[in-house]
Amino acid sequence: MSTTKEAIEHIQSTTHYNEKLEETDFKAVAISKELKLRDLEEFQEFRNNFRGTLNTTSVIDFANYIHAQEGNNCFIDVDSMAAQSIFDLGDKEKPGHAKHKAILKLKRTAPYTELLQHDTLQTKQRDLAEWIEDWKDYIQVVDENGTNMDIIKASTAIRNITIEAIAKKGSEIKNFGESKSAMESIDAKSEDGPMPAWIIFECKPFEDLPERAFHSRISISTGHDTPRFTTRIVQLDAIKEEIANDFKTLLTDKLDDEADIYLGMFTA
Numbered sequence: 180m181s182t183t184k185e186a187i188e189h190i191q192s193t194t195h196y197n198e199k200l201e202e203t204d205f206k207a208v209a210i211s212k213e214l215k216l217r218d219l220e221e222f223q224e225f226r227n228n229f230r231g232t233l234n235t236t237s238v239i240d241f242a243n244y245i246h247a248q249e250g251n252n253c254f255i256d257v258d259s260m261a262a263q264s265i266f267d268l269g270d271k272e273k274p275g276h277a278k279h280k281a282i283l284k285l286k287r288t289a290p291y292t293e294l295l296q297h298d299t300l301q302t303k304q305r306d307l308a309e310w311i312e313d314w315k316d317y318i319q320v321v322d323e324n325g326t327n328m329d330i331i332k333a334s335t336a337i338r339n340i341t342i343e344a345i346a347k348k349g350s351e352i353k354n355f356g357e358s359k360s361a362m363e364s365i366d367a368k369s370e371d372g373p374m375p376a377w378i379i380f381e382c383k384p385f386e387d388l389p390e391r392a393f394h395s396r397i398s399i400s401t402g403h404d405t406p407r408f409t410t411r412i413v414q415l416d417a418i419k420e421e422i423a424n425d426f427k428t429l430l431t432d433k434l435d436d437e438a439d440i441y442l443g444m445f446t447a
Contacts, residue, residue, distance in 0.1 A: 228267065228276065228278070228279075229267070229279055230267070230276070230278035230279050231278075231279060231280075232279075232280045232281070232282060233280070233281040233282065234282050234284070235281070235282070235283055235284075236283070236284060236285060236286040236386070237283075237386070237387065238283065238285070238387040238426075238429055238430060238433060239387065239433065241262065241264075241281055241283040241430075241433075242430070242433035242434055244264075244281050245264050245281060245434060245437070245438055246434075246437060248264075248266045248279075248281075249266065250266050250267065250268065250269075251264065251266070251434075251437055251438035251439070252264055252265060252268065252438055252439045252440075252441070253430065253434060253438045253439070253440045253441070254440075254441050254442075254443055254444050254445045255426075255427055255430060255440065255441070255442055255443075256442075256443060256444045257423035257424070257426060257427055257442070258423070259284075260284070260285040260385065260422075260423065260426055261282070261283060261284045261285070261444070262282075262283040262430060263280055263281065263282045263283070263444060263445070264280065264281045264438065265277050265279070265280050265445060265447065266279040266280070266281075267279045268445075268447065277447030283430075285385040285386075285387070285388075285426065286385065286386070287384065287385060288382060288383050288384065288385060288386060290314065290317050290380070290382035290383075291382055291383065291384040291385070293314065294380050294382065294393060294395075294412070297310060297410060298395070298410065298411060298412050298415065299409060299410075299411050300409065300410075301400065301407050301408070301409050302407065302408050302409075303405065303406075303407065303408070304337055304338055304340060304405060304406055304408065305338065307337055307408045307410075308334040308335075308337045308338045309334075311330060311333060311334050311337070311378070312330065312331075312334050314380070315330045317380055317381055317382050318330065318378055318379070318380055318381075319378070319379040319381070320333035320375045320377070320378055320379075321375070321376060321377040321378075321379065322373035322374060322375060322376055323373060323374055323376045324373060326373070328373070328375060333375045336373070336374065336375060337375060337408070340374070340399070340406050375397055376396070376397055377394060377395065377396060377397060378394075378395040378397060378410055379392055379393070379394055379395075380392070380393045380395060381393070384422050385422070385426070387429060388422060388425045388426060388429065389425060391418065391421075391422070393412050393415075393418065394412070394413045395410040395411060395412050395413070396410070396411050396413060397409075397410055398410075398411065427442075
């Protein structure tokens with residue numbers, strides 16, 4: 180029985196490929212004429228290597244998981260309030276597969292989320308008064324004189340603010356002419372005493388970070404039939420930077436110098 184040239188070439192290539200398969204770290208076989216590799220891991224009792232990803236919003240759980248592993252490292256992204264650790268990263272001589280990770284993504288607390296959503300938002304009298312009452316456990320209201328106001332009195336004062344127009348006329352007579360002017364100003368007053376001027380909102384921005392006091396200035400717009408209110412957090416960008424530093428400091432303290440820490444996120 181004769182053997183064709185094509186059959187001989189196929190046998191030779193298959194034999195050469197089987198020799199290469201013996202050099203792999205894990206079991207694999209060549210399938211069909213294309214000699215595709217098939218990983219046999221799913222048929223084994225154990226995996227070829229440990230892999231998986233821990234996703235958490237807890238700094239403490241993230242740090243505890245890192246402590247329990249080998250090859251500890253931590254990459255911190257303060258802009259997104261996130262961090263990750265890769266346990267099988269390896270090195271230049273023996274690079275790992277980077278398949279075993281822990282990822283931390285801090286989650287804003289409900290009060291902090293509400294505060295940010297309300298920042299610079301223009302609202303009606305009733306809406307602002309009800310918002311203050313709903314979040315009274317976190318809020319302190321200060322009047323124009325810097326005096327703390329009772330929450331109920333503050334919300335009542337906001338509800339009862341009225342707008343009135345004040346007309347002022349002036350004239351000036353000169354030797355060769357006369358000029359007249361009329362100026363109309365708008366004044367917003369409350370029938371229940373001093374006007375609320377500041378809102379101090381105290382809360383934890385993220386669960387594992389310390390509590391902060393956010394100072395919001397109350398502004399009144401009188402260009403409508405009824406007043407419109409806007410609350411704006413003072414120096415919000417600077418506060419966010421301080422919160423990011425709190426995150427970095429807390430994570431560094433929890434790791435107790437047991438991990439190599441880098442600023443930034445690593446992609447393998």
